Amino acid sequence: MIRLALAYLLRRPVQLLAVLGVAVGLTALLAVLSVMNGLIAADRAQVRGPLSDLHLVPPPGSGVLRYEDYRQVLEPLPEVRACAPHLVGYAVLGVRNLSGVLLNTPRSADLNGVQVVGIDPEAELQVNDFGRWLRDARRLAVEDPAEPFRMPERWRVRRYAPALVSDRLVEALGLRREEILQLGALPPEIPPPGEDFLPHNGRFHLLGSYAGSDYELDMDRILTLRTGRNGLLENLLAPLDREISDFSEILIRLEEGVDLEQGRRAVLAALAAAGLPAPGDPDHPGGSLETWEERRAPYLLAIENERRVTALVLFFIVVVAAFGLFATLGALVREKVRDLGILAALGCSPWRRGGLLLGVGAAGAAAGTALGGLAGWWLSRHIEAVETFLGWFGVEVFPEGIYVIHHLPSQWIPEQAAALSAATFATGVLFTLAPAIHAATLSPSTALRYE
Amino acid sequence: MTDPAAFALAARGLWKSYRMGAGRLQVLRDVSLALRPGEVCALMGASGSGKSTLLHLLGLLDRPDRGEVLYHGRRAPGSPGARARLRARSLGFVFQQFHLLPELNALENVLMPRRLALGAAWWSRRREERARARALLERVGLGERLRHRPKQLSGGEQQRVALARAVVGRPAVLLADEPTGNLDSRTGEGILELLLELAREHGSAVLLATHDATIAARAGRLLHLRDGCLDGGAEGAPAGEGAAENSVRKTPEPTGDEGGGTGPGAGPEEARS
Ligand SMILES: Nc1ncnc2c1ncn2[C@@H]1O[C@H](COP(=O)(O)OP(=O)(O)O)[C@@H](O)[C@H]1O
Ligand SMILES: [Mg+2]
Numbered sequence: 001m002i003r004l005a006l007a008y009l010l011r012r013p014v015q016l017l018a019v020l021g022v023a024v025g026l027t028a029l030l031a032v033l034s035v036m037n038g039l040i041a042a043d044r045a046q047v048r049g050p051l052s053d054l055h056l057v058p059p060p061g062s063g064v065l066r067y068e069d070y071r072q073v074l075e076p077l078p079e080v081r082a083c084a085p086h087l088v089g090y091a092v093l094g095v096r097n098l099s100g101v102l103l104n105t106p107r108s109a110d111l112n113g114v115q116v117v118g119i120d121p122e123a124e125l126q127v128n129d130f131g132r133w134l135r136d137a138r139r140l141a142v143e144d145p146a147e148p149f150r151m152p153e154r155w156r157v158r159r160y161a162p163a164l165v166s167d168r169l170v171e172a173l174g175l176r177r178e179e180i181l182q183l184g185a186l187p188p189e190i191p192p193p194g195e196d197f198l199p200h201n202g203r204f205h206l207l208g209s210y211a212g213s214d215y216e217l218d219m220d221r222i223l224t225l226r227t228g229r230n231g232l233l234e235n236l237l238a239p240l241d242r243e244i245s246d247f248s249e250i251l252i253r254l255e256e257g258v259d260l261e262q263g264r265r266a267v268l269a270a271l272a273a274a275g276l277p278a279p280g281d282p283d284h285p286g287g288s289l290e291t292w293e294e295r296r297a298p299y300l301l302a303i304e305n306e307r308r309v310t311a312l313v314l315f316f317i318v319v320v321a322a323f324g325l326f327a328t329l330g331a332l333v334r335e336k337v338r339d340l341g342i343l344a345a346l347g348c349s350p351w352r353r354g355g356l357l358l359g360v361g362a363a364g365a366a367a368g369t370a371l372g373g374l375a376g377w378w379l380s381r382h383i384e385a386v387e388t389f390l391g392w393f394g395v396e397v398f399p400e401g402i403y404v405i406h407h408l409p410s411q412w413i414p415e416q417a418a419a420l421s422a423a424t425f426a427t428g429v430l431f432t433l434a435p436a437i438h439a440a441t442l443s444p445s446t447a448l449r450y451e
Numbered sequence: 452m453t454d455p456a457a458f459a460l461a462a463r464g465l466w467k468s469y470r471m472g473a474g475r476l477q478v479l480r481d482v483s484l485a486l487r488p489g490e491v492c493a494l495m496g497a498s499g500s501g502k503s504t505l506l507h508l509l510g511l512l513d514r515p516d517r518g519e520v521l522y523h524g525r526r527a528p529g530s531p532g533a534r535a536r537l538r539a540r541s542l543g544f545v546f547q548q549f550h551l552l553p554e555l556n557a558l559e560n561v562l563m564p565r566r567l568a569l570g571a572a573w574w575s576r577r578r579e580e581r582a583r584a585r586a587l588l589e590r591v592g593l594g595e596r597l598r599h600r601p602k603q604l605s606g607g608e609q610q611r612v613a614l615a616r617a618v619v620g621r622p623a624v625l626l627a628d629e630p631t632g633n634l635d636s637r638t639g640e641g642i643l644e645l646l647l648e649l650a651r652e653h654g655s656a657v658l659l660a661t662h663d664a665t666i667a668a669r670a671g672r673l674l675h676l677r678d679g680c681l682d683g684g685a686e687g688a689p690a691g692e693g694a695a696e697n698s699v700r701k702t703p704e705p706t707g708d709e710g711g712g713t714g715p716g717a718g719p720e721e722a723r724s
Binding site for chain 2: 003004007008011338339341342343344345346347348349350351352443444445448449
């Protein structure tokens with residue numbers, strides 16, 4: 001029977017063409033999706049940017065909190081690789097002009113509301129892409145990315161705090177190294193009635209820039225030291241207020257292989273056991289412990305959705321190709337009616353007659369799937385060949401000016417490829433069902449008389 | 452009264468009609484017959500008289516409007532699967548157009564019924580089955596043509612392969628539908644001879660449909676299909692009177708005997724299947 005099925009499959013070139021169609025459909029599907037996977041992976045890295053795995057914001061109103069207390073609980077956890085504090089203040093940034101520092105011209109965009117983020121550079125380097133960004137800086141790269149806030153020897157005399165801004169901000173404001181940034185910081189609490197709500201003037205030396213990930217945020221963010229003689233807490237925020245927490249948020253990097261949810265549960269349990277204020281505390285509502293994916297959920301969901309839609313659209317190629325299988329096998333049954341009648345006379349049951357056709361279809365679908373899977377895999381491995389090929393026709397895949405990436409990325413996800421191949425095979429077999437049922441149910445007597 | 456189980460094949464009160472436009476074409480009217488094991492019986496009738504129709508009903512390839520078919524006294528099963536099994540085990544077919552599977556060679560064609568009958572058991576028995584099929588093909592004089600496709604064989608050779616295929620499972624009943632109809636008279640003679648010999652060797656009863664009186668003359672018993680009715684069929688039928696003894700097989704003459712001297716084409720030559 002297998003011999004017969006194979007003979008039927010190889011009988012006509014058009015059937016092999018249908019098989020080839022399935023293969024080409026699957027190849028296209030796999031190749032395009034591997035490029036999409038690559039794009040998504042690049043996008044995710046881009047989107048993730050300054051975020052770490054988990055972001056802990058303690059409930060507001062839980063008193064004055066110390067980062068050290070939290071560090072001692074978090075760092076020993078087996079799930080946690082590193083953590084780093086952020087202290088966030090808000091300020092308006094003014095830039096000098098001829099007459100001094102300009103703080104308020106409605107006609108100028110130079111006046112910026114900014115986030116001043118105090119970080120612990122050593123810890124920060126452990127939890128996110130900060131180190132890479134420092135190395136990738138295009139404008140005012142720091143001398144030593146491992147110690148970004150170290151002032152050059154000759155600056156030591158100056159007492160202003162060190163600051164880092166993104167390349168984009170450097171470009172937008174035309175900043176220069178060593179430039180003094182003037183900030184009018186807002187107090188972290190609104191004072192009781194009767195007291196004035198006064199901004200506090202702070203000065204910073206611009207030490208350098210970092211690459212950033214081209215997000216709005218980079219335009220509105222100034223990085224400086226969190227604590228210490230030149231730290232944000234002492235210099236800018238503390239003088240405004242009696243006493244405040246020395247961090248606003250803790251970035252937590254999980255160990256390799258620890259799932260985000262698992263990490264979140266472990267962190268919450270440890271904080272609860274230590275009696276430290278944490279989100280979910282009934283006495284102190286608010287606060288949050290978010291994964292980075294949650295913080296970027298809208299964007300991530302959007303690109304994930306794009307991938308799904310692309311897969312769906314491309315799968316139609318496969319369906320159309322499988323339809324070719326359906327059409328040719330339908331023709332095969334019509335052509336082979338008499339032989340099916342002969343088989344019936346020899347004692348071939350309807351099930352086996354249907355099975356024979358299903359076998360032909362399954363063999364075709366399997367051949368198409370295998371061929372397409374292999375070709376797709378090869379293409380995803382040699383995607384630069386596609387790029388070169390397109391280059392011959394003058395097509396530049398990622399024009400320099402538009403994209404941050406300059407080469408077709410490609411990522412082969414075995415599970416995805418397996419699922420799509422399985423779906424392709426199943427579709428092929430599904431389309432064989434109708435011809436198979438026809439072969440099973442035809443009357444042997446009529447079939448034998450068929451000319 | 453004869454015990455119904457004494458008959459390899461029997462039919463009782465078969466009716467069959469086909470839809471013809473608005474009306475119906477009544478092909479068989481109350482046809483009954485019975486075949487003893489090993490009996491050779493000719494089914495005569497003009498072209499279009501319903502011979503093939505009757506053979507299809509007896510061979511469980513089609514279902515009658517009324518009436519029943521019995522194998523060894525038992526009613527043929529109703530389910531398509533069981534009917535297929537019974538065909539594989541108890542029936543051999545020979546057709547006018549040979550009906551070999553064109554994708555398979557002679558040996559594979561002969562083996563096909565065995566594969567279908569044995570199912571999974573085929574894999575443990577395939578060596579002996581192959582040897583048997585090869586011996587059978589040698590027996591019909593095609594020992595050198597095992598790997599040849601039907602296209603590479605002449606009509607007579609194809610029919611010899613078909614004969615080997617029909618008897619390879621030692622069927623209780625051999626249904627032959629004008630087996631010589633597509634062959635010249637000389638070749639047809641040889642085929643007929645071979646068919647009768649093989650049937651005897653394998654212990655199969657034969658029902659031989661033909662419109663050719665010279666061929667029919669070779670059978671031990673004659674049935675005539677006229678206007679949908681069968682003359683002589685009731686003889687030996689399970690319900691029939693003791694006349695059964697009349698129709699005991701007249702052993703065919705040994706090979707070499709030139710049967711009836713009438714030339715070919717004596718029968719009406721209407722190309723209808
Ligand atoms: N499937 C069918 N539909 C309609 N008429 C049929 C069908 N099969 C056979 N017939 C008709 O039934 C009659 C008997 O046919 P058949 O049994 O083939 O005769 P024979 O084999 O004796 O030549 C013929 O008139 C034929 O046209
Ligand atoms: Mg006929």
